[in-house]
Amino acid sequence: MAEGTSLGTDDGGRSVGRALLAAAVVVGVVLATGVAPAFGSVAGGAPLASLLPVVDPPAQSGSSGSSGGGLSGGGLGALNAGSEARVGGDLASNDSAFRSLNDEVHFVVESPQSAYWRTNAYTTYTGSGWSSDGERTAYDPPVASGDGDALAYRVTLRQAATSLPTVWTPRTLDANTDLSVTPTNAVVADSRLPAGTTYAGTSVRPPDDPTVLRSLGTDYPERVESTYTQLPAESRAALTPLVDNLTAGAETPYDAATRVERWLESNKEYSLNVTEELDGDIATQFAFEMDAGYCEYFATTMTAMLRTQGIPARYVVGYSTGEQTGEDEYTVRAMNAHAWVEVYFPDAGWVRFDPTPASERLAQEDQALRNQTGSGYETTTTPTTQEPTDDTTTTPERTTAPDDTTTPDGTTDDTTTSDGSGDSGDGSQSDSGSDDSGSDDSQSESGLSVSLNRTPVPGAAVEVTVRDGGGPLAGVGVTFNGDPVGVTDENGTVVGVVPYARELTVRTETETVVAETEDRSAGFAFTSGSASLPATAANNSSTYAVETNASVSLLGRTVTGNEVTVVAAVDGVPVRDAAVLLDGEHVATTNDTGRARVTLTAEPGNATVRVERDPVNGSATVELERLSLSGEPSLPLALPGTGATVTATLGGDPVGGVPVFLDGERVGVTGADGTLRVSLPVASAATVRASAYGQERTVAFDSLFLHAGGVAVGLLAVLAGGVYGLRRYGTSPRALFAWAVNAAVAVARGAANLVVALAGRAVAAVQRAVDAVANAVRGRRSPRDLAAAFAAWVAALREDAADRARGVRDRFGSTDASDEAEVSAAQRTLRDAWRDFLAATSVRRPSRHTPGELAAHAVERDDLPADAVREVRDAFRSVEYGRRDPDDRLPAVEDAMREIEAARRDDGGEE
Numbered sequence: 001m002a003e004g005t006s007l008g009t010d011d012g013g014r015s016v017g018r019a020l021l022a023a024a025v026v027v028g029v030v031l032a033t034g035v036a037p038a039f040g041s042v043a044g045g046a047p048l049a050s051l052l053p054v055v056d057p058p059a060q061s062g063s064s065g066s067s068g069g070g071l072s073g074g075g076l077g078a079l080n081a082g083s084e085a086r087v088g089g090d091l092a093s094n095d096s097a098f099r100s101l102n103d104e105v106h107f108v109v110e111s112p113q114s115a116y117w118r119t120n121a122y123t124t125y126t127g128s129g130w131s132s133d134g135e136r137t138a139y140d141p142p143v144a145s146g147d148g149d150a151l152a153y154r155v156t157l158r159q160a161a162t163s164l165p166t167v168w169t170p171r172t173l174d175a176n177t178d179l180s181v182t183p184t185n186a187v188v189a190d191s192r193l194p195a196g197t198t199y200a201g202t203s204v205r206p207p208d209d210p211t212v213l214r215s216l217g218t219d220y221p222e223r224v225e226s227t228y229t230q231l232p233a234e235s236r237a238a239l240t241p242l243v244d245n246l247t248a249g250a251e252t253p254y255d256a257a258t259r260v261e262r263w264l265e266s267n268k269e270y271s272l273n274v275t276e277e278l279d280g281d282i283a284t285q286f287a288f289e290m291d292a293g294y295c296e297y298f299a300t301t302m303t304a305m306l307r308t309q310g311i312p313a314r315y316v317v318g319y320s321t322g323e324q325t326g327e328d329e330y331t332v333r334a335m336n337a338h339a340w341v342e343v344y345f346p347d348a349g350w351v352r353f354d355p356t357p358a359s360e361r362l363a364q365e366d367q368a369l370r371n372q373t374g375s376g377y378e379t380t381t382t383p384t385t386q387e388p389t390d391d392t393t394t395t396p397e398r399t400t401a402p403d404d405t406t407t408p409d410g411t412t413d414d415t416t417t418s419d420g421s422g423d424s425g426d427g428s429q430s431d432s433g434s435d436d437s438g439s440d441d442s443q444s445e446s447g448l449s450v451s452l453n454r455t456p457v458p459g460a461a462v463e464v465t466v467r468d469g470g471g472p473l474a475g476v477g478v479t480f481n482g483d484p485v486g487v488t489d490e491n492g493t494v495v496g497v498v499p500y501a502r503e504l505t506v507r508t509e510t511e512t513v514v515a516e517t518e519d520r521s522a523g524f525a526f527t528s529g530s531a532s533l534p535a536t537a538a539n540n541s542s543t544y545a546v547e548t549n550a551s552v553s554l555l556g557r558t559v560t561g562n563e564v565t566v567v568a569a570v571d572g573v574p575v576r577d578a579a580v581l582l583d584g585e586h587v588a589t590t591n592d593t594g595r596a597r598v599t600l601t602a603e604p605g606n607a608t609v610r611v612e613r614d615p616v617n618g619s620a621t622v623e624l625e626r627l628s629l630s631g632e633p634s635l636p637l638a639l640p641g642t643g644a645t646v647t648a649t650l651g652g653d654p655v656g657g658v659p660v661f662l663d664g665e666r667v668g669v670t671g672a673d674g675t676l677r678v679s680l681p682v683a684s685a686a687t688v689r690a691s692a693y694g695q696e697r698t699v700a701f702d703s704l705f706l707h708a709g710g711v712a713v714g715l716l717a718v719l720a721g722g723v724y725g726l727r728r729y730g731t732s733p734r735a736l737f738a739w740a741v742n743a744a745v746a747v748a749r750g751a752a753n754l755v756v757a758l759a760g761r762a763v764a765a766v767q768r769a770v771d772a773v774a775n776a777v778r779g780r781r782s783p784r785d786l787a788a789a790f791a792a793w794v795a796a797l798r799e800d801a802a803d804r805a806r807g808v809r810d811r812f813g814s815t816d817a818s819d820e821a822e823v824s825a826a827q828r829t830l831r832d833a834w835r836d837f838l839a840a841t842s843v844r845r846p847s848r849h850t851p852g853e854l855a856a857h858a859v860e861r862d863d864l865p866a867d868a869v870r871e872v873r874d875a876f877r878s879v880e881y882g883r884r885d886p887d888d889r890l891p892a893v894e895d896a897m898r899e900i901e902a903a904r905r906d907d908g909g910e911e
Contacts, residue, residue, distance in 0.1 A: 078098075078119050078319055079107075079162070081120035083131060085129055085315075098296050101272070101365070103334070103335060106157075106158055106337075107158055108332070109153055109322075110153060110154040110328055111167075112152075116167075116320060117319040118165065118166055118170075118316060118317075118318040121182075122314060122316075123230070125230065125300070126232070127281045127283075128278070130315045139180060142170075143185050144170060145169075150203070152200070152653075153202075154198060154199070156198045160195055162189050162193070163186060164179075166203060168203065168342070169349060169350070170187060174200045174201070175197070206348050207351075211569065212553040212555065212569075214255065215594055216567070218253060218346070221346075225312055228307070228312035229307045229311070229312055235304055243260065243305045243306075244308075246260060246305075253311045254345070257306060260355070265357050269292040270292065271292035271293065272294050274290075282300055283305070286301045287301055294361075295340070295356040298355040298356040299355065300339075302353065303341050306341075312343070314350070316341065317338070322336045335369070341353045341354070347565050347567075347595065448508070451464070452506070458575070459570075461495055461497055464488070466488050466508060472490070474491075476509070477508065478496065479505075480496050480499055482505070501546060502546055502548060506541065507540070507541040508541070548570070550575050550578075550618030551570070552568050552619055553567045558623075560603065560695055564598060568611040574590070575616055576590060576591070576593075584608075584610075604626035605623070607621070607622055609621075625650045627649075628649045628697060630647050630649075631644050631647075631699040633680075639708050640705065640708055641679070644678055645678075646675065646676050647675045648660075648690050654673050655674050658670045659690065660676050662678050663687055664689075685700065686704065829890060830875060830886045834872065836897060841858045841862050842861060864903055871893060875896075
């Protein structure tokens with residue numbers, strides 16, 4: 001410790017106080033520099049609110065949100081989705097989260113794919129909003145069951161939250177906090193998570209192939225059907241006629257859902273400026289009376305419309321994809337809060353549909369972002385599974401739908417006669433013979449016509465209609481490929497199942513046809529009867545080509561050893577009782593819904609699943625990825641007792657949840673990033689094994705003791721070299737220890753002095769800055785001069801800091817008075833003389849110059865005596881560089897320094 005300084009003295013106390021005051025001033029200056037950009041953000045920069053502390057609003061009891069329902073636009077928005085949600089919000093106060101165009105960032109997602117970020121879903125429609133029944137349960141992974149493509153992601157909250165955004169269907173979340181799961185499988189934190197919280201998640205995505213979704217049927221679980229088809233009686237009564245009209249002829253729930261979705265997109269505009277007062281059922285009012293609305297209206301109305309058809313659907317809230325701000329990064333703002341629909345499909349689960357017009361919504365978000373930040377963004381749209389199926393262009397009046405006949409494409413046919421016939425009115429009919437449309441009439445010369453209500457597909461129930469010139473013809477016998485189907489009823493129709501054949505020949509018979517079988521499972525029964533046909537119409541027939549190419553899809557994650565559901569269909573009609581072959585081996589048979597469960601092979605590579613029922617066939621080939629396991633030691637070499645990180649990947653993508661074993665003992669599972677840290681044992685080798693998807697991989701850490709021995713030998717060599725060096729240059733261990741202590745003290749002293757000096761400069765700089773700003777305000781100094789002065793001050797501050805850092809290094813290399821054994825008194829005096837000489841010069845950075853350059857500067861610039869300067873220079877060189885005895889030069893150096901100091905006094909250089 002330097003002489004004259006001790007802890008606890010008044011002088012030392014003042015130094016500590018000055019240091020604390022300086023630190024406070026520095027912090028204040030740093031904070032002050034952020035104020036100007038914050039105020040500038042009002043015109044388009046970063047929001048001022050981002051620089052202010054966030055105070056979490058108090059948590060509501062019971063629902064983790066506003067118990068009164070509704071997502072507050074001014075609060076946490078969809079990050080606080082409670083158990084109730086009103087639709088529309090307060091139009092006067094604009095408090096709906098879904099009407100916000102604020103650019104405030106709510107969270108950032110690291111994900112290889114874009115997605116909708118889901119925070120909650122609701123079960124019960126009240127007419128004015130939504131609620132979710134049931135109690136939360138403790139988080140116990142997996143959150144939801146279901147198979148599909150896996151997706152790992154990481155979310156960083158920028159605002160406090162209780163509802164955690166996830167990708168549907170969530171499986172696991174790693175948030176280092178207590179979590180709960182809502183009845184609709186949303187994940188919520190038991191206590192509000194602050195901004196800055198980061199958590200990792202894994203999810204699977206349901207199938208999005210329309211062919212697959214069309215083939216999944218309506219075999220809904222009882223709980224799903226009873227819960228998610230609920231509607232108030234008045235809502236059902238008002239909406240049913242409209243939806244019946246829109247979905248008439250839709251053969252599958254998927255087709256019905258896409259028709260409703262497309263109708264809303266085509267007939268309603270997207271607008272945040274809703275002017276209608278909500279005075280009744282929201283879905284009914286939006287469907288019949290409103291021309292525009294935003295996502296809450298679209299999603300609520302589509303959900304209610306589907307429920308009228310017995311299709312399970314639910315209202316969902318969260319966020320759209322947001323802005324892609326990096327290769328795998330998405331920034332999600334308040335303006336991205338969104339609502340959409342999930343529709344249930346057997347064996348697939350809940351599938352997303354979004355009826356809100358995307359282009360209009362994205363355009364408003366882009367413009368709002370430009371207005372607030374000066375730049376817009378290109379969003380990454382996440383398409384829904386639906387395909388446009390038809391164009392319905394008119395908004396029905398709020399009345400019961402007319403008693404029109406609906407054609408298979410969903411449009412109405414107003415040519416129906418009073419007796420129910422559907423003549424086109426122009427008298428044109430097609431000739432008998434082959435026809436693959438399945439809907440055109442075939443007519444004999446007598447005027448008898450036969451038509452089908454759909455394209456014939458193997459296994460499909462087809463309605464045959466027989467007419468003559470006067471209308472429907474009852475009691476006519478009909479056969480399919482020679483097999484009796486039944487006789488037409490009073491409407492001239494009979495239903496039959498298309499056989500598994502390449503062609504379908506429909507034939508009318510003059511004789512009485514008696515049905516031999518009934519197919520109750522298909523929803524119809526054959527009847528018997530007879531009719532008297534004109535002789536020219538006897539044995540009239542029409543032949544149609546039958547589609548035999550089946551689409552084959554796999555539901556579930558296509559990985560080795562996993563059980564998946566095979567779905568086979570032709571034009572949406574299940575292929576029943578068909579053989580399922582895996583790589584040529586018969587492994588299953590499809591059921592009445594065209595599905596079968598198959599376990600994929602345990603070997604990586606391509607796997608082909610083929611479905612056959614002569615002549616119908618189809619196949620699908622999938623690639624089964626290989627599991628890989630790698631290990632990386634924490635140190636450059638794997639040593640006993642140190643750590644290592646193992647990483648599991650599947651086809652190059654990280655795999656979470658993989659069990660890891662170290663020398664046969666389970667040590668954990670991999671996280672969402674596919675990694676797990678393990679501790680290597682004190683042994684000569686260690687083996688890490690991972691098993692997943694029927695595959696097992698190992699990674700070995702060998703020669704642990706050998707590595708440890710090599711490190712030990714290296715350390716001994718370094719130690720021996722150090723000892724040798726100390727002895728070689730005459731330095732004792734005690735002297736080395738003393739040097740280290742002195743160096744540490746010098747560094748600490750230099751750092752303290754630096755802080756004090758910088759603090760003093762900071763105080764002076766703040767005062768000068770205040771004076772400069774005041775002068776600029778009074779007009780005494782131009783803004784340009786003010787900016788130049790600020791730049792010069794920053795440069796001087798940086799230069800001074802560099803000088804002080806070099807001073808610390810010089811102290812680090814100097815010796816102290818305690819090193820009596822190595823540095824003589826004469827040598828210390830000579831070094832002191834050299835430092836006094838440097839202080840007598842005007843050189844600012846002596847360490848950058850040689851002794852010769854310093855001496856020349858002292859003579860030429862500072863007018864110091866040349867002979868005295870040369871004496872000091874030569875003495876310093878001979879002792880420091882030439883290892884001469886300093887005692888020989890010391891008297892002359894002392895005389896030279898007295899002469900130099902006298903010259904400085906004569907010149908007035910020293911008071």
